[in-house]
Amino acid sequence: MANEMAREAQAEHGARHRAIDRYCAIEDEFMAGLEATGIAFAVRDEERAERTRLHVALKEAGARIRNGGASVALGPLSVGCVACTGPCVSRSFALTNNCHRDCFFCFNPNQEDFAYWCEHPFPWRRQLDELAAEPEAPACIALTGGEPLLMADEAVAFFARAAELFPRAHLRLYTSGDLLTRELIDRLAKAGLDEIRFSVKQDDEPPMLEKVCERMAWAREVIPTIMVEMPVIPGTEIFMERLLVRLDRLGVDGVNLLEFAYAMWNWPVFESLGLTLRNPPRRVLFDYTYAGALAVQGSEEACLGLMLWARQRGLRLSLHYCSLENKHRAQVRNMNEASARIHPCYGFDYDDYFLKTALAFGAGREPVRRALRAAGCTALRDDPEEQALSFHPRWIPEARRALGSEAALCLSTNVIAQRDGVPYLRELKVEPLSSAPLRLDPVTDEADEGAPCLGGYPTTDIFCSISAASSSAEIVCVGTPASKLK
16 A cells, blocks of 8 residues: 555656656757857846845835736836737837847847848838728837838828827837937827837937937927837946936936847847846747847846836836836737637636646546535546646645645646647646746736826726637647647
8 A cells, every 4th residue: 555655656746747847858958059059148046036125125115016027117107018918909010120220239130031121111001901900909009110210201101090090099109219300290299199219228429318318308399108218238227327317307208117138149249248148038938929039137127226216216207117028928918818718727827928727646636636526616637648637727725725735736838829720729838836926817907907007098998808709619729738628
């Protein structure tokens, strides 16, 4: 009997370890491939103690910790930021990939067909018409680049057409700002532009910074919302403090502090600045489409520290920290939320927007099964090959009590992907429950819905219902091991 129990325990631990190790091996291979390119990572740090400390301090200062900490807001957000990871349609367009600046950290060269769209204009008219043919109207539309104002007449025409097609949509422009004139600002305002986001460069010469700040003051007179959006490079905190003070005096509405990222090119410049990359680079490995590939070590802490400093100094402008992970959140939500009820064993995580299922292994399956059935759980999924029992994460407390602890439980993270045009459930990670984040209630959406936006812009069109799209009937699940839905 003792030997049988020992074998069962060994089988349980073996199955659990195999499930975890499978994805650890994938991460090791990913890291080895990156390091082979010559880039340098910081010492591995999964605890992120300084980040946690800053979150606590910022929350005490009135900040909202959004999307599981991927976004932090002090004061009203731009409606565009709310929509970015919200349950609505929000689209960005470009006129060209060309730019008159030469930022060493630019993400654009990491985009697909970058060179082609430097030589050819984007077909924005057709793209807007195609968007108008979709069943749901966009809440927000952005024009980015490249530098859109290299094609100033086209930029004006873009916003005029967007306002005509989508009269309720919030329209915003991303620009370096130095190409703006008073006449162009007036034309953009008449075309329906709601917001300009200026990109300020830490290495700009003083005359250029003066010029951009002057353009902000001009735009402030006629454009409803003026923002600055820029990455924070570790080591530039003193410059950033002085800039925040100046922007506050100018009456800028808000500043988006972006996590600095390496876009898989120009590493020698990063290395010359003594920069390293965060380790681990991502909590969940996936084919993310955002071109900013890997976060720079220390940028997040610098952003959060600047926000806290600004509030302690009494600055009035709104501040928003947007991490690289937050950019990924938008993609993952768009992929997963419409299929949030694909199977009763999977729950939609409202922090990172992945689909998650809880797992018990080996001999632990039967006591968990009995406890969950006794508690009223009717949806359980067996995987004999993996010696795993899957169930909805809402039943984790009952499973924990059945086993006496959570040590034998895991959480599986998944995304709805496409294979030959057929949707399927793709497992991305299995990890111990003790280290796995989970949020089954929409706390960020609820807080955003009740919070004011910059310029008093309403959030009515952002928090639209998607329940009609949540159906498992349209999903054909294939693949192993996570999508053996029976």
